[in-house]
Amino acid sequence: MVDAMEPQLPMPVWAGVRTLFRLPWTTDVTGAQIAFLGIPFDIATTGRPGARFGPTAIRSVSSMIAELAHFPSGFSIHDDVRAVDTGDLELDVHHSATVKQAITDRITTTLDAGAFPISMGGDHYVTYPILRAIAAKHGPVSLVHFDAHTDTWEPTSDDDINHGSMFTHALREGLIDPARSIQVGIRTHNADTRGIKILDARWVRQHGTGAVIEAILEHIGDNLSYLTFDIDCLDPAFAPGTGTPVSGGLTAGEAIDIVSGIGHANFVGMDLVEVAPIYDSAESTALAGATLIHEFVAAHFGVNRER
Ligand SMILES: [Mn+2]
Numbered sequence: 001m002v003d004a005m006e007p008q009l010p011m012p013v014w015a016g017v018r019t020l021f022r023l024p025w026t027t028d029v030t031g032a033q034i035a036f037l038g039i040p041f042d043i044a045t046t047g048r049p050g051a052r053f054g055p056t057a058i059r060s061v062s063s064m065i066a067e068l069a070h071f072p073s074g075f076s077i078h079d080d081v082r083a084v085d086t087g088d089l090e091l092d093v094h095h096s097a098t099v100k101q102a103i104t105d106r107i108t109t110t111l112d113a114g115a116f117p118i119s120m121g122g123d124h125y126v127t128y129p130i131l132r133a134i135a136a137k138h139g140p141v142s143l144v145h146f147d148a149h150t151d152t153w154e155p156t157s158d159d160d161i162n163h164g165s166m167f168t169h170a171l172r173e174g175l176i177d178p179a180r181s182i183q184v185g186i187r188t189h190n191a192d193t194r195g196i197k198i199l200d201a202r203w204v205r206q207h208g209t210g211a212v213i214e215a216i217l218e219h220i221g222d223n224l225s226y227l228t229f230d231i232d233c234l235d236p237a238f239a240p241g242t243g244t245p246v247s248g249g250l251t252a253g254e255a256i257d258i259v260s261g262i263g264h265a266n267f268v269g270m271d272l273v274e275v276a277p278i279y280d281s282a283e284s285t286a287l288a289g290a291t292l293i294h295e296f297v298a299a300h301f302g303v304n305r306e307r
Contacts, residue, residue: 013067018059019085020120021066021077021294027086034081034297035115038088039103042276043096044125044163047244050276055088055120057241057277057286058293065294075302077294086110096161100129107133107269116300118293121273123243124151127228128166128175134226134269135175141268142223143167143181143196144216146255147230148246150183150190150198163243163274168194180223182216184258185233187248201248209254213261220265227270227296229259231289239288241280252288256295263299270296 019025020036029035038055045051069076077083089106092098107130110117119130124147134141145151145167155165170176171194178195187201197219204212232242235249250258275289 013063016063018056018063020059020290021062021083021085023077023083023085025085025087029084029086029110029113029115032082032084032113032115033301034083035110035113035117036083036085037106037110037117037119039091039119039122039126040088041091041093041099041122041126042243043093043099043123044161044166045123045243046162046164048276048279049243050278051121051123051243051274053277054122054273054275054286054289057280057283058120058272058275058290059085061283061286062290062294064287065290070294070298070302073298073302075298077297081297081301083297097159100161103129104132108136111137117269118297119271120289120293121271121275124163124228124230124273125161125166126273127271128170130269130271131170131175131226132173135173138224138268140174140177142220142225143170143176144220144225144227144262144267145181145183145196145230146185146228146233147183148185148201148232148249149188149230149244150186150193150196151230152192152194152196153190154192177223180220182219184212184216185250187246201250204250204254209257209261212258216258216262217265222266225265225267227259227262227267229255229270229272229292230274231272231285232274234288239285241277241285242274243276244274252291255288255292259292260295260299263296267300
């Protein structure tokens with residue numbers, strides 16, 4: 001007798017419940033190597049809002065990626081690593097000041113359970129409370145930061161909720177080691193680099209992805225590192241669905257090659273932020289975001305991992 005609940009046919013990629021890469025959805029991270037988390041918060045945006053819808057858009061489009069193993073390694077996110085989608089973080093957006101601690105607490109729980117946190121924004125502010133949890137466990141880390149913007153502008157107060165100043169707060173709190181941190185794809189003016197090495201978008205074009213990979217790996221060395229990817233690092237042609245787009249960015253292919261090339265380094269967490277699907281076209285931005293997360297996982301946890 002056939003169990004009526006037993007699936008007889010594969011679920012089409014466009015149907016079914018949308019978890020990230022069709023992974024199990026559970027807040028129990030016991031035994032998990034990777035805990036994916038959505039952080040649907042966009043109160044800190046300075047331009048267009050809408051990144052709160054990012055996690056849902058990335059999950060939806062990620063089912064297409066989940067259908068096949070990673071190219072070219074053959075790595076399977078289902079079979080070669082224990083990963084779960086822990087859903088979206090509960091947030092009291094009407095009391096924005098509480099959000100910071102809620103994010104730190106959740107990442108702390110993930111780290112205490114021994115899982116590697118990979119978060120989906122939300123706007124880029126969410127990385128700051130994540131870094132508080134990361135630094136509490138590991139000390140100051142190397143920040144490997146892909147973005148059109150440095151996000152190290154001067155804060156307007158000690159507790160401003162602003163996706164353009166949070167790395168200044170993080171630096172002042174000692175969460176990041178500026179001398180061993182690096183920013184890639186920058187193309188907006190900020191007179192103060194805060195001591196962080198920058199490979200701006202023109203540098204990337206002039207020197208190519210191989211040189212970028214080499215420079216990042218040389219700069220971070222064996223330091224414990226955190227990778228944060230603002231999708232607006234990509235040119236708006238590849239990622240129109242974001243809050244503060246800037247022309248002249250990386251191609252999706254360049255970013256994929258770079259993330260793939262550095263993913264084996266000593267990372268302790270990762271996030272991808274600022275996907276705002278309201279402004280997206282043909283799900284290009286969400287697809288690029290999901291692909292970059294997948295590339296990182298394949299490189300860091302994959303069969304070809306060097307360390
Ligand atoms: Mn940005």
